Amino acid sequence: MYGFNMGLDKYLLKPVADGYKFITPNFMQTGVTNFFNNLKGINVVLNDLLQGKFEQSASDLGRFTTNSTIGLLGLFDVATDLGLQQNVEDFGQTLAVWGVNQGPYLVLPVLGPTTLRDGGGIVLDKAANPGSYVPGTGIIEGINERANAEGALNFIDEAALDPYVFTRESFLQYRNNLINDGKTDADTFDLDIDEAMEDDGQMASASKKKIKTGSDPVDTQDKLASETLKTENATVEAFDSMSKSFDDALLEFEQASAKMDTISEKRRYKRRR
Amino acid sequence: MTMLRKIYFGFSFLMVFCLSSLAMAEELTARQVVEAFQDQLIDVMRQGKELGFKGRYDKLDAAVKKSHDLPKIARIVVGKQWEELTPEQQAKLEEVFSELSVSAYAHNFKEFSGESFSFVSEEETGRGGVVVHTNLKIPGEKDVKFDYMMKKKDDSWQIINIIADGVSDLALKRSDYTSVLNREGFDKLIAKINEKIESYAKQ
Numbered sequence: 001m002y003g004f005n006m007g008l009d010k011y012l013l014k015p016v017a018d019g020y021k022f023i024t025p026n027f028m029q030t031g032v033t034n035f036f037n038n039l040k041g042i043n044v045v046l047n048d049l050l051q052g053k054f055e056q057s058a059s060d061l062g063r064f065t066t067n068s069t070i071g072l073l074g075l076f077d078v079a080t081d082l083g084l085q086q087n088v089e090d091f092g093q094t095l096a097v098w099g100v101n102q103g104p105y106l107v108l109p110v111l112g113p114t115t116l117r118d119g120g121g122i123v124l125d126k127a128a129n130p131g132s133y134v135p136g137t138g139i140i141e142g143i144n145e146r147a148n149a150e151g152a153l154n155f156i157d158e159a160a161l162d163p164y165v166f167t168r169e170s171f172l173q174y175r176n177n178l179i180n181d182g183k184t185d186a187d188t189f190d191l192d193i194d195e196a197m198e199d200d201g202q203m204a205s206a207s208k209k210k211i212k213t214g215s216d217p218v219d220t221q222d223k224l225a226s227e228t229l230k231t232e233n234a235t236v237e238a239f240d241s242m243s244k245s246f247d248d249a250l251l252e253f254e255q256a257s258a259k260m261d262t263i264s265e266k267r268r269y270k271r272r273r
Numbered sequence: 274m275t276m277l278r279k280i281y282f283g284f285s286f287l288m289v290f291c292l293s294s295l296a297m298a299e300e301l302t303a304r305q306v307v308e309a310f311q312d313q314l315i316d317v318m319r320q321g322k323e324l325g326f327k328g329r330y331d332k333l334d335a336a337v338k339k340s341h342d343l344p345k346i347a348r349i350v351v352g353k354q355w356e357e358l359t360p361e362q363q364a365k366l367e368e369v370f371s372e373l374s375v376s377a378y379a380h381n382f383k384e385f386s387g388e389s390f391s392f393v394s395e396e397e398t399g400r401g402g403v404v405v406h407t408n409l410k411i412p413g414e415k416d417v418k419f420d421y422m423m424k425k426k427d428d429s430w431q432i433i434n435i436i437a438d439g440v441s442d443l444a445l446k447r448s449d450y451t452s453v454l455n456r457e458g459f460d461k462l463i464a465k466i467n468e469k470i471e472s473y474a475k476q
């Protein structure tokens with residue numbers, strides 16, 4: 001699915017978004033972005049309340065009313081200049097605050113990376129967004145969102161060795177940060193590093209133990225070691241097969257698009273004749 | 274002659290004394306290390322266009338290597354696999370990883386449009402590390418939170434992880450690198466890193 005989305009993006013969404021960026025003046029793009037952001041305002045206030053963030057909900061309600069009136073239906077983001085910062089809240093986050101598990105990571109067609117929990121949230125988000133009830137706005141919103149995501153997508157392209165894994169990891173971390181509202185516990189910073197260091201430590205202590213204990217308990221330790229190795233191998237294998245199937249899908253898609261290219265080229269050739 | 278020798282010795286003592294006190298003075302706090310590095314970044318951004326990629330790379334090379342514990346980061350990003358690499362492979366990984374890190378900085382911080390870093394707070398972690406919280410202000414855009422995880426190495430503080438708006442660079446790289454390493458092996462990992470270095474240098 002990831003490969004399909006990337007192909008779709010490369011051959012359809014990116015050209016359309018690039019065209020949109022090319023023909024529309026900058027101030028209009030900002031206006032369109034502001035407009036759709038403002039429509040999400042109702043949803044943000046609703047989710048503030050559902051998460052028990054009453055102070056923030058007051059500020060977000062103020063934001064929505066200011067931008068909808070003085071900001072001419074949200075085309076201008078006056079509220080930010082007045083000091084009412086935009087908050088990002090949605091049903092996915094509310095479900096997380098309520099204790100719903102994240103569930104598996106999913107890559108949906110067109111919509112892209114999400115989790116089972118966030119996927120459920122998206123349905124409610126759409127229902128609470130007035131824009132969803134006006135036909136055609138979804139397409140404009142989508143084009144605009146793709147145009148705004150240009151920077152992030154370029155960054156993935158530039159930095160990732162394995163774009164699928166890179167996207168998954170950064171998406172999950174980004175969502176977690178939104179759920180926690182950017183609050184972090186200092187000790188969580190240790191976790192990443194400790195995990196790596198503990199691996200080292202365990203290896204070192206394991207080898208030390210072997211030297212200390214001498215001959216008899218070595219057997220059991222070796223058994224243990226080989227068992228853990230086995231389980232590790234199993235997970236690695238599972239991961240391998242999964243990523244292989246992704247690769248295959250990507251490959252198929254590339255082949256298909258290569259065919260499309262040749263077909264269109266032939267057509268062009270014929271036309272010229 | 275003896276007189277001269279005495280003066281000479283006196284001078285050398287003085288020199289040693291001065292140098293050692295200089296060395297003492299150079300021992301910076303975690304916050305100072307981060308701020309010195311951020312100043313250098315902003316400085317390079319200001320001259321970004323005139324310097325070009327090569328110029329930015331040369332200026333940042335020393336700054337990044339001094340403030341980041343790159344060997345340790347390179348080690349963490351490949352996880353458990355580190356132990357299975359030969360010493361030559363470990364050295365190779367450290368080398369290309371350093372080059373990639375400096376290239377990424379030289380590529381991502383290439384122009385200046387009024388950005389500035391500001392210190393927010395500092396806190397100690399349970400295991401003797403320090404987290405320095407800072408904000409990157411970009412005019413007309415939302416602030417980006419930059420949190421630096423610092424560890425002490427040989428009496429000086431060094432950056433070991435950067436968390437930008439809650440996304441941990443180390444965790445991200447770790448999944449990315451171990452995935453390539455598990456599926457495609459060491460040589461492919463190095464080849465891919467080299468590809469990235471090349472594409473950073475091009476733009």
